Amino acid sequence: xxxxxxxxxxxxxxxSTSLEGYRLDGGYETFARVLKDMTGxxxxxxxxxxxxxxxxxxxxxxxxxxxxxxxxxxGPIYLCVNVDESEPCTFNNRVLVEKDPHQVLEGILxxxxxxxxxxxxxxxxxxxxxxxxxxxxxIDEAYAAGLLGKNIxxxxxxxxxxxHRGAGAYICGEETGLIESLEGKRAWxxxxxxxxxxxxxxxxxxxxxNPETLANVVHILRKGVDxxxxxxxxxxxxxxxxxxxxxxxxxxxxxxxxxxxLVELPLGVTIRTLINEHGGGVWKGKKxxxxxxxxxxxxxxxxxxxxxxxxxxGPCRVGCxxxxxxxxxxFDEDTSIVDVLHNLCRFFQxxxxxxxxxxxxxxxxxxxxxxxxxxxxxRREDLTVLEExxxxxxxxxxxxxxxxxxxxxxxVKNAVRKFRAEFEKYIQDGxxxxxxxxxxxxx
Amino acid sequence: xxxxxxxxxxxAEKLSTTVREQIIGLLVRYxxxxxxxxxxxxxxxxxxxxxxxxxxxxxxxxxxxxxAEVHDTMSFYGFFRTDKDPLGKTRLWVCRSLACQLRGxxxxxxxxxxxxGVSPTETTDDGKITLEFxxxxxxxxxxxxxxxxxEHRLNIDQPEKVDALIEELRAL
Numbered sequence: 181x182x183x184x185x186x187x188x189x190x191x192x193x194x195x196s197t198s199l200e201g202y203r204l205d206g207g208y209e210t211f212a213r214v215l216k217d218m219t220g221x222x223x224x225x226x227x228x229x230x231x232x233x234x235x236x237x238x239x240x241x242x243x244x245x246x247x248x249x250x251x252x253x254x255g256p257i258y259l260c261v262n263v264d265e266s267e268p269c270t271f272n273n274r275v276l277v278e279k280d281p282h283q284v285l286e287g288i289l290x291x292x293x294x295x296x297x298x299x300x301x302x303x304x305x306x307x308x309x310x311x312x313x314x315x316x317x318x319i320d321e322a323y324a325a326g327l328l329g330k331n332i333x334x335x336x337x338x339x340x341x342x343x344h345r346g347a348g349a350y351i352c353g354e355e356t357g358l359i360e361s362l363e364g365k366r367a368w369x370x371x372x373x374x375x376x377x378x379x380x381x382x383x384x385x386x387x388x389x390n391p392e393t394l395a396n397v398v399h400i401l402r403k404g405v406d407x408x409x410x411x412x413x414x415x416x417x418x419x420x421x422x423x424x425x426x427x428x429x430x431x432x433x434x435x436x437x438x439x440x441x442l443v444e445l446p447l448g449v450t451i452r453t454l455i456n457e458h459g460g461g462v463w464k465g466k467k468x469x470x471x472x473x474x475x476x477x478x479x480x481x482x483x484x485x486x487x488x489x490x491x492x493x494g495p496c497r498v499g500c501x502x503x504x505x506x507x508x509x510x511f512d513e514d515t516s517i518v519d520v521l522h523n524l525c526r527f528f529q530x531x532x533x534x535x536x537x538x539x540x541x542x543x544x545x546x547x548x549x550x551x552x553x554x555x556x557x558x559r560r561e562d563l564t565v566l567e568e569x570x571x572x573x574x575x576x577x578x579x580x581x582x583x584x585x586x587x588x589x590x591x592v593k594n595a596v597r598k599f600r601a602e603f604e605k606y607i608q609d610g611x612x613x614x615x616x617x618x619x620x621x622x623x
Numbered sequence: 624x625x626x627x628x629x630x631x632x633x634x635a636e637k638l639s640t641t642v643r644e645q646i647i648g649l650l651v652r653y654x655x656x657x658x659x660x661x662x663x664x665x666x667x668x669x670x671x672x673x674x675x676x677x678x679x680x681x682x683x684x685x686x687x688x689x690x691a692e693v694h695d696t697m698s699f700y701g702f703f704r705t706d707k708d709p710l711g712k713t714r715l716w717v718c719r720s721l722a723c724q725l726r727g728x729x730x731x732x733x734x735x736x737x738x739x740g741v742s743p744t745e746t747t748d749d750g751k752i753t754l755e756f757x758x759x760x761x762x763x764x765x766x767x768x769x770x771x772x773x774e775h776r777l778n779i780d781q782p783e784k785v786d787a788l789i790e791e792l793r794a795l
Contacts, residue, residue, distance in 0.1 A: 523721050
């Protein structure tokens, strides 16, 4: 049976961004009902029992995060909406915000009401100018309709939403980096604990969620916990720590496929299905060599691993870091793995914030080594060095403050382990395998 | 605080009333004045195509910060430029991340460099276009993609589309 999209149900409608259009489809009815009949605690309980996990990359249970807020805090409590969606190959939140801003806004309202936030900062990356303007219009409409501001819909509850634009830094997607950036400082991630729920932006309790997670909250409250849990993959009974992978997920498909795009499916679809049924297959009738499974930080998969389900556990079983953002980028059989890894290393070297030495230096060295490879001067021992650096930088080995370095190391580890033969051949061929030089200053 | 009269230049080195008022208008949104740093930098760069040192001082003055604090934040984001290196009329970003690279992003950047006669980060002689490379701009379904200021343009995959875009931006 074909899956009926929920989050993207309105995306292709002619009038998908206006308040009027959203209301015709039952928009804000859920919020009005919740405001009248439910307490914040009940909303949190519903989200918790639905097993909603954050869609931003780490997959942390959303309701659980909310319960970390101190009980009976006098306020203010803040919500930061993380739309600094900078993970390469990821664009699900952009589409959500551009196509259905009121759905996101209703999610913001419901969530803020649940944990009594009085101000929500919508931190959107500078690159999403269109999304920012569409969202601003939606916020203005909501204020005019009494859905935002003081005493919303005649209730005791008040909420302000402000848009805050980023300035092109990947690290602002890390929640404490985002908080520092919002405070007007360098976006250097903070040492945790304290976690943002205890001490976040402006030293007050703060919850950071992304639009896709918040949009899911709307549908949990609209259609119920049972509906949400009927979608996706239940927890692995053999793994007591698995929280399950329930609900819909937006998957981005890009790279060497015939029809790149965004598709909403139940969690747990395989990469092969995604490519063949939703991405139109690999382009030019070629075969795939591999893909990145969920943003480049999650590592690399070979074509043989394409039957891996994209739920919160699947990618881990083949040595990837996790589901990540659910952004699959396919590269075909004629793509050099050296070029792919060079591109990924260049990204992390450029985006490392420079706070922790292992990450700042490590990403730089990995990029230098890859650059040498591309010039045909790779050495066999470089593979060992790459693996060693990749293994030792990050929050898991305990050498950095945030997870950027783990994400930088993962594709390197995966590439060297899974595509070693190709690297070795590249080294052997020496200058004969040299890749095409990149345009000036594109390094 | 450093006084304005210690600086070289004329009285023209002052933010317009509009920009000042816009910055001051944002203060109510945040419990700390420092939080207005990024929005203020955006407003200034939008208006002046750069953030000169005298403007950093003025922002610091409005936000009760030291100019060094404004500069500290600003220099973290490669996005902002000082008056040594101001932006042209339009900032054109060419994405160089994986999804675009796989579909010709590097070639596209090279093509723009050649046709505009500049390297990335440089501005054309007529001051119309500043060319930049960008890390993933989140438009991977339309790779190779570029950004005109902050708006995406998708599927710039033919030389004619490059020519048309350059022509459009030159006419602005």
